[in-house]
Amino acid sequence: MNTKLLRKTNLSLDREELMVNETLFHNANGYLGVRSNFEEGVPEGVGSIRGEYLNGFYDFADMPQAEKLCGLCEEKQTMLNVADTQTIFLSVNGENFSLFGGEVLESARELDMAQGVTRRQVSWRSAGGAQVQVESTRMASFAMLPLFTIEYKVTAVTGCQLQFSSLHIGSVKNYCDPSDPRVAAESPQYLHAAPAELQDGVSYVTAKTTRSGLTVTSAVKNVISAPAQESLRAEGSSAEYTASLSLKAGESVTLTKYTVLCDSVRYGDCRAQAARLVAEAAAQPLSHWYEKQREYLDKYWESCAVQVKGDDDLSRAVTYNLYQLIQSVGKDPHSNIAAKGLSGEGYEGHYFWDTEMYMLPFFSLTRPDLARNLIQYRHTILPYARENARIMGHQKGALYAWRTIMGKECSGYFPSGSAQYHINGDIAYSVVNYYLLTKDVDFLAECGAEILFETSRLWIDAGSWYKGTFRINDVTGPDEYTCIVNNNYYTNCLAKYGMYWACRTYQILKDAGKLAPVAEKIGLTREEIEGFREASEKMYLPYDEELDINPQDDSFLQKKVWDIAATPKENFPLLLHYHPLYLYRFQVCKQADTVLSHFVMEDYQSLSTMKNSFQYYEKVTTHDSSLSTCIFSIMASRLGMPEKAYEYFGESSKLDLFNTHHNTKDGIHTANMGGTYMAIVYGFGGLRVKEKGLCLAPALPAGWESYQFRVRYEDALIGVTVDRDGGHLSLVEGSPKTLYLYDRPVDLHDTLTFPTGIAPAPAAG
Numbered sequence: 001m002n003t004k005l006l007r008k009t010n011l012s013l014d015r016e017e018l019m020v021n022e023t024l025f026h027n028a029n030g031y032l033g034v035r036s037n038f039e040e041g042v043p044e045g046v047g048s049i050r051g052e053y054l055n056g057f058y059d060f061a062d063m064p065q066a067e068k069l070c071g072l073c074e075e076k077q078t079m080l081n082v083a084d085t086q087t088i089f090l091s092v093n094g095e096n097f098s099l100f101g102g103e104v105l106e107s108a109r110e111l112d113m114a115q116g117v118t119r120r121q122v123s124w125r126s127a128g129g130a131q132v133q134v135e136s137t138r139m140a141s142f143a144m145l146p147l148f149t150i151e152y153k154v155t156a157v158t159g160c161q162l163q164f165s166s167l168h169i170g171s172v173k174n175y176c177d178p179s180d181p182r183v184a185a186e187s188p189q190y191l192h193a194a195p196a197e198l199q200d201g202v203s204y205v206t207a208k209t210t211r212s213g214l215t216v217t218s219a220v221k222n223v224i225s226a227p228a229q230e231s232l233r234a235e236g237s238s239a240e241y242t243a244s245l246s247l248k249a250g251e252s253v254t255l256t257k258y259t260v261l262c263d264s265v266r267y268g269d270c271r272a273q274a275a276r277l278v279a280e281a282a283a284q285p286l287s288h289w290y291e292k293q294r295e296y297l298d299k300y301w302e303s304c305a306v307q308v309k310g311d312d313d314l315s316r317a318v319t320y321n322l323y324q325l326i327q328s329v330g331k332d333p334h335s336n337i338a339a340k341g342l343s344g345e346g347y348e349g350h351y352f353w354d355t356e357m358y359m360l361p362f363f364s365l366t367r368p369d370l371a372r373n374l375i376q377y378r379h380t381i382l383p384y385a386r387e388n389a390r391i392m393g394h395q396k397g398a399l400y401a402w403r404t405i406m407g408k409e410c411s412g413y414f415p416s417g418s419a420q421y422h423i424n425g426d427i428a429y430s431v432v433n434y435y436l437l438t439k440d441v442d443f444l445a446e447c448g449a450e451i452l453f454e455t456s457r458l459w460i461d462a463g464s465w466y467k468g469t470f471r472i473n474d475v476t477g478p479d480e481y482t483c484i485v486n487n488n489y490y491t492n493c494l495a496k497y498g499m500y501w502a503c504r505t506y507q508i509l510k511d512a513g514k515l516a517p518v519a520e521k522i523g524l525t526r527e528e529i530e531g532f533r534e535a536s537e538k539m540y541l542p543y544d545e546e547l548d549i550n551p552q553d554d555s556f557l558q559k560k561v562w563d564i565a566a567t568p569k570e571n572f573p574l575l576l577h578y579h580p581l582y583l584y585r586f587q588v589c590k591q592a593d594t595v596l597s598h599f600v601m602e603d604y605q606s607l608s609t610m611k612n613s614f615q616y617y618e619k620v621t622t623h624d625s626s627l628s629t630c631i632f633s634i635m636a637s638r639l640g641m642p643e644k645a646y647e648y649f650g651e652s653s654k655l656d657l658f659n660t661h662h663n664t665k666d667g668i669h670t671a672n673m674g675g676t677y678m679a680i681v682y683g684f685g686g687l688r689v690k691e692k693g694l695c696l697a698p699a700l701p702a703g704w705e706s707y708q709f710r711v712r713y714e715d716a717l718i719g720v721t722v723d724r725d726g727g728h729l730s731l732v733e734g735s736p737k738t739l740y741l742y743d744r745p746v747d748l749h750d751t752l753t754f755p756t757g758i759a760p761a762p763a764a765g
């Protein structure tokens, strides 16, 4: 079975399904993303979210607060739909090709994850009896990021007269849904498009945002494969290319549409750059770009080499999720990974902690070059994080925005937004994780250290001393059903870790003679470092002796327990059915919180506390957030509950393909996709990245024949295969390494085979 091919046939025209497929089959490359809309569109009233997006390209929009309290965020950024270059109308003997007219004899859509293209195939008969086969192949190029192509091939089954009308529409709007808090409630005209220009057979539209001062140029060139009567004309901010010709039965014609999108975030002169790139793109046949696409993806698949044998559906789902990660990740330090990638407008293209805790681990292990970009992006926006800290009343340090594109806070509801201070700890954690895997001291000196020092300063400013322990009050942890609490266990753990690592980094840079530039830049003193050390060592971590669990926060256990089993199915997710304050008074979790801290900071607690906590939180967690089941899977693996681990893993891996959260129409859930990877590598593989080194504790899920993956560690590339004969490690590249297998040191020189299934050793401390 080809697990790199996702194919759906005889597609339904149901509104919801249409929009879900627009998401699932979208094309993206980390810079641009195009939803898989029908070229010919859908009739008015049928659901469609038509969009083309650029990662990190945004406008500001008002977010008025009814009660204007000090410091509340009143402006947000929103990712823009930049142009419509997808539209191609086809007329067959004067009748418009449409799935909603004539007769659809067969239809299919596929995503080819080896070739990096999507295909749509329709066999159609017009009301007048003319029959054609339409196949459109689309690609967001990894080799030339501003390039998106459509190869639109029509084969005549009966002789017919065809007319193509290929549009380039410069004036577009974003999607909105006033009834759903997870997408924008309204959509003004953000972009102001200049009149379309025509030059050398290319149409150009340059548009400017209303407030953010950004510019984008879209350039489109159409090429037809057979002699035809052609025209290109501009009207307002749109252009139309037409081609007419007749085909005999059995003949085909292909319209190739090259789109180039250049924005001013990356390019000084978007118009000139677009002209240069569209010429370069169209100078080559599509086969050239397809070849480059395949080469890129060959390398990508080789770099992570994740394979699961024994469950084809799961295996395809895993491949799909990994494909979406490379489609979504920004390829430059100007951008990051939006919660929905570039597949839709859910969460308005914002970046969250999702990147650092759910996706960066994957890139640090497999593509450290991309992980670097992501951290560099956070370094670039440090000035805004400092500004945000001042807005929030802090004298020192930096507080990253809970959700953002360019760095400023976009959170409209602070209790489950800006109050999630753990974002600081998450970003610091990702810096450390990257450093531990790469040992890149220069990068630590240039980017990482400043992040670690500034976020630590914030903890000192936000926290307070009480009875000899350091405490952090009035913050919100990852669980958004429990807001503004004292001593959220997760937050305190990450703050402890971040401050510990600020001290370690100070020493590492000092020893390497690289401390002075960063210390001088931010005026860091030795006393501050001592303060970080003390607060880290004396950090208060809630613990309940009777239950032997870590309470999520100081008041969590005092609340009533929400009866999840008795809650009507249609009332999930709870956030759409209950007032937030009502939810806050219950022990009910939207997502993994303390369980997540036990995954990332396992050495802070004993195995029994982690096990009891897992069982406790499992009963009060709804998994209404897509960031949850993957973490429960990982911890179930860690705590020796393989069946549970597998069950949660199944839920996580199929979340978008089966639209289990009922909102895939708004975009994929990228964090969960990284989480699926982690459930294999950290869960079944038992991988942990610790200061002492890389640790593994693999086990094979019962139904599987085998699984494998590769990870980069310092200068080495290490292959891990787990099958029914045991575990097998190989040093694919680089120098020998000492690793920890089930907590015992082993030297990997070449290859190593070991028995699996040994229960993980108890964590220290």
Ligand code: BGC
Pocket: 339, 347, 352, 353, 354, 478, 480, 590, 591, 625, 626, 627, 671
């Ligand atoms: C989750 C957050 C997450 C956000 C974006 C919310 O539903 O609760 O943890 O960051 O979605 O994915």
